Amino acid sequence: MKKLKGLDLAPGMPVEAFFSTGSQTILSYLVKPLADQMARAFREE
Secondary structure (H helix, E strand, C coil), rough: HHHHCCCCCCCCCCCCCCCCCCCCCCCCCCCCCHHHHHHEEEECC
């Protein structure tokens, strides 16, 4: 907020944000939903 000197924030203003989540291959990005479903399907409750 200190960097905004003189600017007011208002609802609806556009924001550009970047989140660093670590590296991930395209293959792992595509396979993860399938692996999650398989793990959930074979869970016994």
